[in-house]
Amino acid sequence: MPKGAGWRIALIAAFVVLSCIYLVPTLSPNLPEWWKGMLPKDKIHLGLDLQGGTHLVLEVETAKAVEGTLDLVATDLEDTLNSKNLRFKRISRTASDKVSIVVYEKDTATAVQKLIKDKYRDYEIIPTVEEGGMVGVALRMKEQDIQDRKDKAVAQALETIRNRIDQFGVSEPVIARQGINQIVVQLPGIKDPQRAIDLIGRTARLEFKMVKEGVSPTGGAVPEDSEVLYEKHTDPTTGATTEMPLVVLKKALITGDLLTDAQVRIDSQFNQPYVGIEFNSLGARLFDQITAANVNKRFAIVLDRNVYSAPVIRERISGGSAQISGNFTEKTASDLAIVLRAGALPAPVKIIQNVTVGASLGKDSIDKGLMAGGIGVALVIVFMAIYYKLSGMVANLGMVLNILYLMGAMSALGATLTLPGIAAIVLLVGMSVDSNVIIFERIREELHLGKSPKSALEAGYDKAFLTIMDSHVTALITAAVLFQFGTGPVKGFAVSLSLGIMINLFTSLMGTKVIFDLFLHKGNVKKMSI
Amino acid sequence: MMEFLGKTNIDFIGKRNISFVISAIISIIGMIAIIQMSRGVANMGIDFTGGTSVQLKFDKPLAMSDARKALHAAGIEAELQEVKEGNKLLVKLPRKSALAVGKAAELVPAAFVKAQPGLQVTVDSTTEIGPSIGEKLRKDTIVAVAISMLGIICYIAWRFDFKFGVGAVVATLHDVLAMFAAYYITGREFNLLFITAVLTIAGYSLTDTVVVFDRIRENLHKDLKGSLHKIFNNSINEVLSRSIITSLTTFLAAISLFVWGGEVIHDFSFALLVGIVVGVYSSVYVASPVVLLLEQRAMNKGESGAVQPVKA
Numbered sequence: 087m088p089k090g091a092g093w094r095i096a097l098i099a100a101f102v103v104l105s106c107i108y109l110v111p112t113l114s115p116n117l118p119e120w121w122k123g124m125l126p127k128d129k130i131h132l133g134l135d136l137q138g139g140t141h142l143v144l145e146v147e148t149a150k151a152v153e154g155t156l157d158l159v160a161t162d163l164e165d166t167l168n169s170k171n172l173r174f175k176r177i178s179r180t181a182s183d184k185v186s187i188v189v190y191e192k193d194t195a196t197a198v199q200k201l202i203k204d205k206y207r208d209y210e211i212i213p214t215v216e217e218g219g220m221v222g223v224a225l226r227m228k229e230q231d232i233q234d235r236k237d238k239a240v241a242q243a244l245e246t247i248r249n250r251i252d253q254f255g256v257s258e259p260v261i262a263r264q265g266i267n268q269i270v271v272q273l274p275g276i277k278d279p280q281r282a283i284d285l286i287g288r289t290a291r292l293e294f295k296m297v298k299e300g301v302s303p304t305g306g307a308v309p310e311d312s313e314v315l316y317e318k319h320t321d322p323t324t325g326a327t328t329e330m331p332l333v334v335l336k337k338a339l340i341t342g343d344l345l346t347d348a349q350v351r352i353d354s355q356f357n358q359p360y361v362g363i364e365f366n367s368l369g370a371r372l373f374d375q376i377t378a379a380n381v382n383k384r385f386a387i388v389l390d391r392n393v394y395s396a397p398v399i400r401e402r403i404s405g406g407s408a409q410i411s412g413n414f415t416e417k418t419a420s421d422l423a424i425v426l427r428a429g430a431l432p433a434p435v436k437i438i439q440n441v442t443v444g445a446s447l448g449k450d451s452i453d454k455g456l457m458a459g460g461i462g463v464a465l466v467i468v469f470m471a472i473y474y475k476l477s478g479m480v481a482n483l484g485m486v487l488n489i490l491y492l493m494g495a496m497s498a499l500g501a502t503l504t505l506p507g508i509a510a511i512v513l514l515v516g517m518s519v520d521s522n523v524i525i526f527e528r529i530r531e532e533l534h535l536g537k538s539p540k541s542a543l544e545a546g547y548d549k550a551f552l553t554i555m556d557s558h559v560t561a562l563i564t565a566a567v568l569f570q571f572g573t574g575p576v577k578g579f580a581v582s583l584s585l586g587i588m589i590n591l592f593t594s595l596m597g598t599k600v601i602f603d604l605f606l607h608k609g610n611v612k613k614m615s616i
Numbered sequence: 617m618m619e620f621l622g623k624t625n626i627d628f629i630g631k632r633n634i635s636f637v638i639s640a641i642i643s644i645i646g647m648i649a650i651i652q653m654s655r656g657v658a659n660m661g662i663d664f665t666g667g668t669s670v671q672l673k674f675d676k677p678l679a680m681s682d683a684r685k686a687l688h689a690a691g692i693e694a695e696l697q698e699v700k701e702g703n704k705l706l707v708k709l710p711r712k713s714a715l716a717v718g719k720a721a722e723l724v725p726a727a728f729v730k731a732q733p734g735l736q737v738t739v740d741s742t743t744e745i746g747p748s749i750g751e752k753l754r755k756d757t758i759v760a761v762a763i764s765m766l767g768i769i770c771y772i773a774w775r776f777d778f779k780f781g782v783g784a785v786v787a788t789l790h791d792v793l794a795m796f797a798a799y800y801i802t803g804r805e806f807n808l809l810f811i812t813a814v815l816t817i818a819g820y821s822l823t824d825t826v827v828v829f830d831r832i833r834e835n836l837h838k839d840l841k842g843s844l845h846k847i848f849n850n851s852i853n854e855v856l857s858r859s860i861i862t863s864l865t866t867f868l869a870a871i872s873l874f875v876w877g878g879e880v881i882h883d884f885s886f887a888l889l890v891g892i893v894v895g896v897y898s899s900v901y902v903a904s905p906v907v908l909l910l911e912q913r914a915m916n917k918g919e920s921g922a923v924q925p926v927k928a
Binding site: 135143145279280436437438439440441442443444446447450451453454455457458459461462463465466469470472473474475505506509510512513515516517519520523524527531549552553556557559560561562563564565567568570571572575576579583 | 618671673721722738739740741742743744745746748749756757759760763764767768771772775808809812815816818819820822823826827830834854855857858861862864865866867868869870871872873875876877878880881884885888
C-alpha cells in the first residue's frame with residue numbers, strides 16, 4: 087500500500103458510511119424506535135415548489151394596532167367621565183398617536199387632566215388649549231410605547247396565526263417573523279390554499295352592536311354616533327350577492343375577546359350550519375344585561391365590519407351562549423369557528439407575497455427534475471468512460487461519491503431541496519468531473535513529455551491543484567452571495583451549490599487520487615488508461 | 617488515447633479584432649436588453665414588477681382568443697402567455713390590477729368557467745408579489761450582482777494580478793450581457809431564476825478563465841523573452857481541449873435539464889446553456905486578449921520600444 091493511502095481510504099469510507107446513515111431518515115419514512123434514540127433524525131425537506139404548497143409574506147399594519155389601543159382609551163375615558171359626571175362635548179382619537187377631549191369649562195379640563203394623570207401614567211399630557219369657549223385636553227402615546235405596541239402587535243399576530251393554522255390542520259407549517267413587521271407563513275402540501283389564505287388574512291374582529299332604529303341607511307346623513315355597515319347575502323343557487331345596508335351604533339357592546347369557545351352546530355330545523363359561541367363570565371354578564379335592556383330591538387353581529395346577522399332580541403338571554411347564523415356552508419362556518427377560537431388579530435394584515443404551487447405541478451417538477459438529473463448523470467458517465475477510459479471511470483466514481491456526500495450533508499443539515507436545487511446538483515455533476523478533466527489533461531501532457539505514469543500522475547495533481555482551488559473559490563463566491571440574498575427556491579439552489587463545491591474540492595483532490603495511487607504506487611506500471 | 621483535438625496551433629490572439637467586434641455586438645444587445653428592462657418594456661417576471669401570475673391547466677385546449685374574451689368579460693385586464701406543454705396558460709395581471717392580493721386564484725379560474733361552462737380548470741401555481749417586495753428584490757439583485765463581481769475581481773487580482781482581474785471581470789460581464797441578450801432576443805421572461813442562472817454562470821465561466829490564466833502565468837514564468845503574443849497563443853492552444861471538455865461535461869448535464877427538466881426550469885437551463893457556451897468563448901477571445909492588451913500597454917510605458925511590437 088502506498089504511504090498515507092490508508093488514512094485517506096479510511097476517511098473516504100468514513101464519509102460514505104456517515105452519508106448513508108444521515109440519508110436513512112430521508113429515504114425511509116418509518117424509522118424503527120431504536121434508531122430515533124441515538125441516530126440522526128434530520129432529513130432533506132422538499133421545497134414548496136416540489137411538494138406543492140403556499141408561501142405567504144404578511145405585513146402587519148402595526149399603526150392600526152396603535153390606533154386600536156387609543157380608540158379603547160377614548161371609549162374608556164368616555165365611560166369614566168360619564169360616571170364622574172364630568173360634562174364633555176366630544177372625546178375622540180384625533181391623530182394616530184393622540185386622543186383629544188373637548189370640554190365646556192376650565193374647571194372640568196383641570197379635573198380631566200388630573201384624572202388622566204392618575205389613570206394613564208404612561209401617556210404624555212398635552213397642555214390645554216382654549217378655542218371658541220371650549221377647552222381642549224389631549225393625551226399622547228409616547229414614542230417608546232408606540233414602538234412597544236407595534237412590536238407586540240406583530241408577536242400577537244404571529245401567535246394568532248399559528249393558532250389558526252394549527253386548528254386548520256397543516257403538517258409542518260413554518261410561521262416566522264421577518265424584519266420589523268412581516269410574518270412569513272409556509273404551508274407545505276396544502277390542498278385548498280385559497281381557504282387557508284382567507285383564514286390567515288382575516289382580522290376576525292367580532293363585535294356586537296345595536297341597530298339604530300328609525301334612521302334610513304340610504305337617506306344621506308347618519309347621526310355622529312352611528313355608521314352604515316352592510317349585510318351580504320349570497321344566493322346559494324345563483325351565486326349572486328346582494329348587500330343590505332344597516333345603520334348601527336359605532337360603539338361595540340361586546341367584542342370577540344370575551345369569547346371562550348366557538349363551535350359549528352347544525353340547525354335541526356333548517357339543516358343549516360351555524361356557529362355557537364360561549365362567553366366568559368364577564369361576557370355572559372354583559373350579554374345578559376344588554377339583552378334584558380333591549381328586548382324587541384335589533385342588534386347586529388359584525389365581523390370585520392361586515393354584518394353577519396341582525397336578529398331581533400326576543401327575550402333576555404342568560405347563560406352566556408349565543409349563536410351566529412347567516413347562510414353558512416359547512417366550510418365557512420368551520421373557518422369562522424376557527425378564527426373566533428384563535429382570536430382576532432391585533433391589527434389587520436396585508437398579504438404582500440403569495441407563491442402557491444399546486445401539488446400536481448410540484449409532483450411533475452420533482453419527477454422531471456429527477457429524470458433530467460438521471461439522464462444528465464448517465465450522459466456524463468458515458469462520455470467520461472469513452473474519453474478517458476479507466477481513468478474516466480475513476481472520475482465517475484468520484485462524481486458518485488460527490489452526490490452521495492452532498493445528499494448526506496443536506497440531510498444532516500436538514501436542508502431544503504428545491505427544483506433549482508436539483509438543477510444545482512445536476513450542474514455539479516458536470517462540474518465535479520471538470521476537476522478531474524483538468525487533472526487528466528495535465529497528466530496526458532506530462533505523459534506526452536515522456537514521463538512515467540507515476541510521475542505524470544504526481545505532476546498532474548500537483549500542477550492542477552492551484553487551478554482547481556482558484557476555480558472553486560470563484561464559484562463559491564457567487565454561490566455565497568446567492569445564499570445571502572436569495573429566498574425560497576433560489577436559496578435552495580445556493581445551498582446545494584455551495585455544499586457541492588466544497589465537497590467536490592475534497593473528492594477531486596483526495597477521493598480520486600487515492601485510487602490512482604493504489605494502482606500506480608509500485609512505479610512499474612507501464613501504461614495508463616487515460 | 618482519445619482526443620477531439622490534437623495539438624492545435626490556432627492564432628486566437630491574431631483574430632482579436634474580429635472577436636472584439638462580435639463581442640461588442642453581443643454586449644450592446646445585452647445592454648439594450650437591460651435598458652429595455654429598466655424602462656419596463658422587456659418581458660419582466662412579476663418577481664420584479666409586482667403583480668400576479670396564475671398558471672392554469674385546462675382539461676381541453678382553449679384558444680388564446682377565447683381565453684382573452686373570457687377574461688375581458690369578467691373585467692380582468694391581463695397579459696396571456698402560452699405554456700409549451702399541456703393545455704396550460706399563464707395569466708399575468710399587472711400590479712395596478714384591481715384584484716386584491718390573495719383573490720386572483722379564485723377569480724381568474726372563475727372567469728374561465730363562466731365563459732366556457734363545463735371547462736375543468738386547475739390552478740397549477742399562483743404567484744402574487746406586492747409592490748414593496750418587487751422593489752426589495754430589484755435592489756437585492758443589483759447588490760448581489762455587484763458584490764459577487766467585486767468578490768471575483770478581488771480574488772483574481774490577489775491570485776494573479778490586477779490586469780488579470782480586469783480581464784476576468786470584462787469576460788464575466790461579457791458572459792452576463794450575452795445571457796441578457798439571448799433572453800431578450802428569444803423573448804423569455806426575466807425573473808429571479810434568470811438572475812440565479814446569471815450569477816451561477818458568473819462563477820462558473822470563471823473556471824475556464826482561470827484555467828487559461830493559470831497556463832498563461834506559468835508560461836510567462838518559463839519563457840521570459842518570447843513575444844507576449846506567442847506566449848498567450850500557445851497557452852490558449854495548450855489548454856484548449858480541457859476548456860472544451862470541462863464545458864462539454866457541464867453542457868451535457870445542463871442540456872438534460874433543458875430537454876427533460878420540465879417547464880419550470882426550462883428557461884433557467886436555457887440561460888445556463890448559453891452561459892456555458894459563451895463562457896468558453898470569452899475565456900479565449902475576451903479575457904486573454906484584454907490581459908494581453910493591458911500587459912502590452914504597461915510594457916510600452918515602462919520601457920518603450922524595448923519589446924518588439926506585436927502584430928495586431
